[in-house]
Amino acid sequence: DIVMTQSPDSLAVSLGERATINCKSSENILYSSNKKNYLAWYQQKPGQPPKLLIYWASTRESGVPERFSGSGSGTDFTLTISSLQTEDVAIYYCQQYYNAPYSFGQGTKLEIK
Amino acid sequence: EVQLVESGGGLVQPGGSLRLSCAASGFTLSNYWMHWVRQAPGKGLVWVSRINSDGSSITYVDSVKGRLSISRDNAKNTLYLQMNNLRVEDTAVYYCARGSHWFDTWGQGILVTVSS
Numbered sequence: 001d002i003v004m005t006q007s008p009d010s011l012a013v014s015l016g017e018r019a020t021i022n023c024k025s026s027e028n029i030l031y032s033s034n035k036k037n038y039l040a041w042y043q044q045k046p047g048q049p050p051k052l053l054i055y056w057a058s059t060r061e062s063g064v065p066e067r068f069s070g071s072g073s074g075t076d077f078t079l080t081i082s083s084l085q086t087e088d089v090a091i092y093y094c095q096q097y098y099n100a101p102y103s104f105g106q107g108t109k110l111e112i113k
Numbered sequence: 114e115v116q117l118v119e120s121g122g123g124l125v126q127p128g129g130s131l132r133l134s135c136a137a138s139g140f141t142l143s144n145y146w147m148h149w150v151r152q153a154p155g156k157g158l159v160w161v162s163r164i165n166s167d168g169s170s171i172t173y174v175d176s177v178k179g180r181l182s183i184s185r186d187n188a189k190n191t192l193y194l195q196m197n198n199l200r201v202e203d204t205a206v207y208y209c210a211r212g213s214h215w216f217d218t219w220g221q222g223i224l225v226t227v228s229s
Contacts, residue, residue, distance in 0.1 A: 001175075040215035042158075049208055049219035050150075050158065061217065093158055097214040100172040102148075102160040 002027050002096050006105035012113040019081040021108045023072075023094035030074050031098065038098035041070055041079045043090045044107075050093065054079065086112065115139040115218050117209050122223035129199050129227070135192040135209030135220055143167070143187035146213045149194050151205035152222070161207075162194070177203075199227045 003026040013019040029038045037057035042050035052061045054070040057077055067082040081088055089112060094105040121133040135147070149161040162173045162183040171183055182195040192209050204227045210216035 038214065042216075044158075049222055050216070051219075052215055052217050055215040095158075095160075095215070100163060101174045102163070104158040104160065107157045 001101055002029065002099055002103050004094055004096055004103050004105040006092075006094060006108050008108060009106070010109040010111065012111045013081075013084045014113045015086065016083050017113075019084050019088070019110055021079045021092050021094075021110070023077040023079070023105050025075045025077075025096055025098075027098075028074050029096045029098040037073050037077070038096055039070075039072075039077050040095045040097065041068075042093045042095065043088075044093065045090045053092075081110075084110075084112070115211075117211065117218055117220035119207065119209055119220045119223035122207065122225045124226045124228065125199055126229050127199060127201055127227055131196045131199065131225060133194040133196065133207055133209075133223060133225070135194075137190045137192070137211075140211075140218075142185065142190045142192070145211050147183075147185060147192045148210045148212070148216060149181075149183060149192075150208045150210055150216070150219075151203075152208070153202075153205045156205075159205075164192070196225070199225075201227050203227050 005024045007022045039057040041054040044050040058070040069080050071078050091107045091109050116138045118136045148163045164171050164183045180198045184193045206222040208222045209220045211218040
């Protein structure tokens with residue numbers, strides 16, 4: 001089974017500053033035939049279900065602000081929030097869908113410094 | 114509006130059973146793979162199971178194999194999770210989610226508490 005590991009576990013960033021969350025998979029999740037990375041990012045606020053932010057490692061879901069971006073390939077991925085806003089306080093999860101059982105990272109809690 | 118609404122949760126004793134339902138609206142369920150994802154109190158997300166569009170392909174995480182069973186009734190636009198021989202460690206909020214790969218629509222979640 002593929003294990004997803006996020007770093008850091010928690011992060012405090014000042015308003016307007018950049019936030020960077022890392023996600024590492026235990027196996028390559030780049031599918032060679034279509035050159036796509038089978039990775040998604042979600043945001044979860046307290047008491048709410050997760051919200052899809054990014055899929056195929058770097059494609060923003062419709063309606064997601066441009067300050068959210070995803071990058072990386074193979075086994076190492078990054079979610080970047082270019083200018084942190086108050087409403088971005090949440091827990092962020094990466095998820096691989098390369099192989100079932102699908103798996104999530106343990107989550108990164110993002111707070112305002 | 115695309116919506117998923119879970120029901121059927123509650124308090125059950127260890128070894129007991131529950132059946133969760135997930136009612137879909139605003140889209141045609143039969144066009145989508147569906148999943149169950151759970152989240153223990155204060156913990157992270159754990160993928161539980163998936164079922165393809167017509168129900169012919171099903172996968173589970175190892176920890177629930179033989180105890181939880183996913184199914185669907187496309188005519189009723191409803192997804193199910195039959196939960197048998199429940200354990201304390203199955204206590205969680207259970208979400209149904211839509212998608213073949215990533216999950217673009219989630220229900221609000223339903224709490225299942227397994228306790229004596």
